[in-house]
């Protein structure tokens with residue numbers, strides 16, 4: 244049954260403002276924005292002043308608001324807003340992957356105790372409807388892995404490097420000028436944004452929530468010309484890839500790492516700010532979803548989809564969590580990596596299980612070999628300070 248939706252909107256930035264316009268264009272959902280809460284009092288807005296408030300209680304305590312849409316860029320504040328809304332029996336739509344990746348287990352528990360619903364399809368892969376798809380269609384035990392390019396900014400940078408021969412710094416500057424990358428791009432290029440999305444996807448795909456600091460993530464900020472040359476010579480492209488793998492009936496693993504990708508892979512052709520997700524399972528083999536992973540209007544469209552779903556009283560059911568045997572998250576999984584390094588001290592941090600290829604040159608050295616995720620997790624905090632680059636390689 245459709246219900247009239249009175250929205251209290253938190254945030255009127257890139258996504259919040261786009262959602263406002265997307266909503267105006269949508270004739271299928273009976274929804275309107277009653278109030279908008281923002282932070283800066285002296286900022287120029289495209290709407291009349293009386294539409295805005297700077298006090299979050301004006302939305303949280305308003306009994307006429309039956310849906311809160313949270314689109315702010317402050318994860319801790321977002322957590323407080325979402326938690327208090329659910330406690331007040333108010334449903335919430337959120338796009339905040341960082342907040343969800345840190346608090347999803349608690350928020351799921353809270354939601355279960357109320358009639359309210361928490362929806363967040365926009366938080367992972369922008370306009371690609373990955374979460375609801377996984378929740379509804381892959382609600383069985385056939386799913387074996389999810390592999391994806393989940394961050395548009397780093398993919399844009401890598402596309403410019405590989406397709407147009409730009410250097411890393413120039414490509415990054417271009418991504419920032421076009422609004423794809425943050426002015427502090429670390430979230431994107433160091434793989435954290437992809438990690439947060441992977442954690443949300445894993446909660447639905449396999450039913451187990453894992454905190455971000457337990458998962459290995461490594462990005463592209465140490466990429467150098469010699470790594471690009473290595474990839475080109477072997478007919479690979481480098482992509483920043485997030486992956487979860489069901490190892491057996493009892494366990495799974497996941498990680499975010501640059502990957503040397505062969506031309507016969509679906510994600511090889513995912514370029515620029517686009518995202519692409521491959522879902523692999525028993526019997527159906529591989530399925531591929533592709534689309535814009537970021538940007539105001541693509542993300543605003545995903546938020547609209549959640550608002551519409553809520554107007555039909557939709558809730559995620561977390562079937563894998565409720566009805567399936569809980570899978571154990573493991574980090575003793577071995578992966579094959581390419582490691583470029585300059586000095587032996589940096590190399591000594593890596594405890595390879597075996598090495599299949601070695602190169603020693605005047606400017607740099609590299610090895611290809613197998614290593615356990617446990618070892619990479621142990622040295623994660625110092626990795627960005629070493630003069631090395633690593634990438635997942637699988638021939």
Ligand SMILES: NC(=O)c1ccc[n+]([C@@H]2O[C@H](COP(=O)([O-])OP(=O)(O)OC[C@H]3O[C@@H](n4cnc5c(N)ncnc54)[C@H](OP(=O)(O)O)[C@@H]3O)[C@@H](O)[C@H]2O)c1
Pocket residue numbers: 253254255256257258259280281282283284286314315316317320338339340341365366369536537538539542
């Ligand atoms: N941009 C994308 O493509 C994209 C894609 C998927 C998900 N998301 C997620 O969507 C959310 C919003 O992203 P965005 O790109 O729209 O951010 P943004 O352009 O930086 O806008 C952030 C908005 O949040 C408001 N805000 C910050 N702290 C607040 C507080 N304490 N109380 C009330 N309002 C507050 C800001 O207010 P002022 O206007 O007063 O500064 C601003 O309107 C983030 O969680 C992001 O991760 C973004």
